[in-house]
Amino acid sequence: MNALDVDAVRKDFPILDREVNGNPLVYLDSGNTSQKPRQVIDAVREHYELHNANVARSVHTLGTEATEAFEGAREKVAAFVGAGTAAEIVFTKNSTEAINLVAHAFTAGAQDPRLRLGPGDEIVITEMEHHSNIVPWQLLAQRTGATLRWFGLTDEGRLDLSRLEDLINERTKLVSVVHYSNLLGTINPVDVLVARARQVGALVLLDGSQSVPHIPVDVTALGADFVAFTGHKMLGPTGIGALWGRFELLDAMPPFLGGGSMIETVAMTGSTFMPPPARFEAGTPPIAEAVGLGAAVDYLSAVGMDAIQAHEKQLTAYALDALAATPDVRVIGPTDTADRGATISFTVDGIHPHDVGQILDDEGVQVRVGHHCARPTCVRFGVPATTRASFYLYTTISEIDALVRGLERVRKVFA
Structure with missing residues (x-):
């Protein structure tokens, strides 16, 4: 090295x-927002100067160039975090939106039993979470009647794992934990949490807002089901983030927002939807921001x-x-x-x-x-x-x- x-x-x-x-x-x-290198600033400027057009809509040259740049950024991000395929990367505007996207998928009537949530079911978080990994789960618990539980902290600022088997139990449907605390700096023992979640059949989401910019992260090796992260903390522009999810889970999840580009067909009597990641990217996406994030990934990888x-x-x-x-x-x-x-x-x-x-x-x-x-x-x-x-x-x-x-x-x- x-x-x-x-x-x-x-x-x-x-x-x-x-x-x-x-x-x-x-x-x-x-930890709040990173500064941007000239390479990222230049990439965004060049996109607007030479390639500005909408994506996935046009057959003209500029539209093709913009689409190739946007999807190329997705491939760069996927490789950077060790995703199995670029289709496992959903572009969002930040980590908060990525976490809310996952929370939206859990309902009492979900077709996939892994996403079915109601009274008697439990969601587990920790006392060191950012509000964006607390409030969505509080709202979800209120909507479904599920119970929200959490790990406490030791005086040293680490997770208190003394109640691991009690907190993550057969009623647990989801464990959502920060990977790297934005206040304490603590890097949590993901392997221990994932192993226990697997024992009881629970899904695991990691808030990687601080970890992905600062330490090598391989989402496949981590063993979680979802990882949320954001571009503005990793040398990229604001307004762009990502959700990595296992493809078979993303494919089982309903759309988060409805609109253009996320549909296969639309009739007045109903609609069908695109496979992931397009299903979760309704409307015009943050195109230039994604290009900038791709340039940020290139920069971090080169360093x-x-x-x-x-x-x-x-x-x-x-x-x-x-x-x-x-x-x-x-x-x-x-x-x-x-x-x-x-x-x-x-x-x-x-x-x-x-x-x-x-x-x-x-x-x-x-x-x-x-x-x-x-x-x-x-x-x-x-x-x-x-x-x-x-x-x-x-x-x-x-x-x-x-x-x-x-x-x-x-x-x-x-x-």
Whole structure:
């Protein structure tokens, strides 16, 4: 594995050359949205300049070029995550839509018994989920009468598996779990959860919003049934994400939205629908965004996901040590690099995270503050909110030093 040349990488990201409040930009909010390399920006611009047309509708040259680019992006994404076929990749606008698509398939009257859900059935999630992997299941439970249950967390920020066999049982129809926590940085033991789900015949969905951009992910090897992820966190444009699903499950699922391009035939008395993935992509899709995501996948593949993971592990170890040595700072989540990613949430004793974030911004340091759409996790750890620094392939050690200097100023301001 080649080491990541972070200086060379940074030259590809135009935004990293700018200043914020008179200071060099220090972007530590990649868990929220990543910055975009010039190659992705150019791919989107070139599409609009030379190939702009709708897809799957026209026989003219531009329509053919746009369709080939759109489906080519699907093939790139499929290969990137280890899908068996490109037909297992459904383009969505983000992970949230991908998860809702799956939730929509579960009904009391579903033809496939694996998707049939009603009173007495259970859905299992965890206390560390993003709201997008909580609310759809709450709504589904309300619609069907099913019961929502969840894994608790240890004080170290890891899943409490002591009730594994109780929580995932013969009544469980679906286990939906974040692969890599957006607040804690924890990387969950997917193998353990999948093995137990298989024992009881439950399906498994993984929220891969943070994992797919940062670590090598092979959806087939993971053993899950569905994986949701989003382009804007993996160097791609906003407005594009994907659902990977086992084809035979996608083929058993009803359409999510109705409209053009997802139908085989339409009559006034009824309609028939295309096979996946077209069945789930009604209307004009995010074409240029998909092209940009394809370019992002090309970029990540050229750098190498193993190299990115190794770089981020080094950054995380350095940052954890630096924050441990900073007075009044408490890290929320694992304090070592075992089974954790490059996202670190913390509090500064006696100072609200919004104040921390504002002063850091004065220094050019961009972090996220709040509950990070994971309020139950904050409640579990007894904090109203946290400050979160999240790293990526373009992050440097000197930027972590800038964060620590900024925290020293925070403490002086509120001393």
